[in-house]
Amino acid sequence: MYERLWSEDALAAATSTLSLDAQKRAEKDAHKKALKAEAAEQKALATIAASKVYIKRVERNKRKYVTAVSGLEAFGLDLKKVAKDLGKKFATGSSVTKLPSGGEEIVVQGDVSEEIEEFILEKYEVVPEDNIELIEDKKKKKDTGAGG
Numbered sequence: 001m002y003e004r005l006w007s008e009d010a011l012a013a014a015t016s017t018l019s020l021d022a023q024k025r026a027e028k029d030a031h032k033k034a035l036k037a038e039a040a041e042q043k044a045l046a047t048i049a050a051s052k053v054y055i056k057r058v059e060r061n062k063r064k065y066v067t068a069v070s071g072l073e074a075f076g077l078d079l080k081k082v083a084k085d086l087g088k089k090f091a092t093g094s095s096v097t098k099l100p101s102g103g104e105e106i107v108v109q110g111d112v113s114e115e116i117e118e119f120i121l122e123k124y125e126v127v128p129e130d131n132i133e134l135i136e137d138k139k140k141k142k143d144t145g146a147g148g
Contacts, residue, residue, distance in 0.1 A: 047074065051071060051074035051075065051131060052071050052131050052132070052133055053069065053070070053071040053072055053075075053120065053127055053131055053132045053133065054068075054069070054070045054071050054133050054135055055067060055068070055069050055113045055116055055117055055132065055133070055134050055135065056068045056069075056070075056113075056135045056136070057111055057113045057134075057135070057136050065110060065111040066107050066108065066109055066110070067107070067108045067109075067110065067111060067112050067113045067116060068105050068106070068107050068108075069082075069086075069105060069106040069107075069108070069116060069120075070099065070103060070104070070105035070106075071103075072106070072120075072124075072127070073103065073104060075124070075126045075127050076126065077124060077126070077127075079096045079104055079106055080096055082106060082124070083095060083096050083106045083108075085119075085123065086106060086108050086116065086119065087108070089119055090108065090110065090112050090115065090116075092108055092109040092110045092112070093108075093109045094106060094107065094108040094109070095107055113134055113136075114134070117132050117134065120132065
């Protein structure tokens with residue numbers, strides 16, 4: 001029974017009965033898959049080119065700052081590893097926090113925004129220099145009321 005169904009002669013006979021139409025269809029499907037893969041690759045490159053990395057300096061207390069880095073996940077970088085590298089490089093605490101908008105950002109203690117930009121360009125070549133943007137944020141002070 002096995003020899004009749006699965007022997008080399010039986011398999012060769014079964015595959016030789018494939019019609020030319022079926023072979024053409026298989027070639028056409030393979031060509032379509034290759035085109036789809038190429039289009040997906042082009043789309044990924046376009047999203048990387050359009051993505052930006054934002055480095056914000058946020059005032060925490062009177063003279064204390066934290067630096068927030070967002071947008072690195074678009075370049076395929078593991079945020080936990082990047083946060084650990086930043087913490088080691090600048091000898092500060094760094095962590096990955098979730099944003100209300102759904103993304104994630106790396107928060108590094110201290111005002112190290114310019115140094116982070118240089119470090120990212122140096123260590124992670126996938127991030128182009130044009131895609132990094134520095135933003136300075138100031139915490140809004142509460143009004144103490146009228147008069148003086």
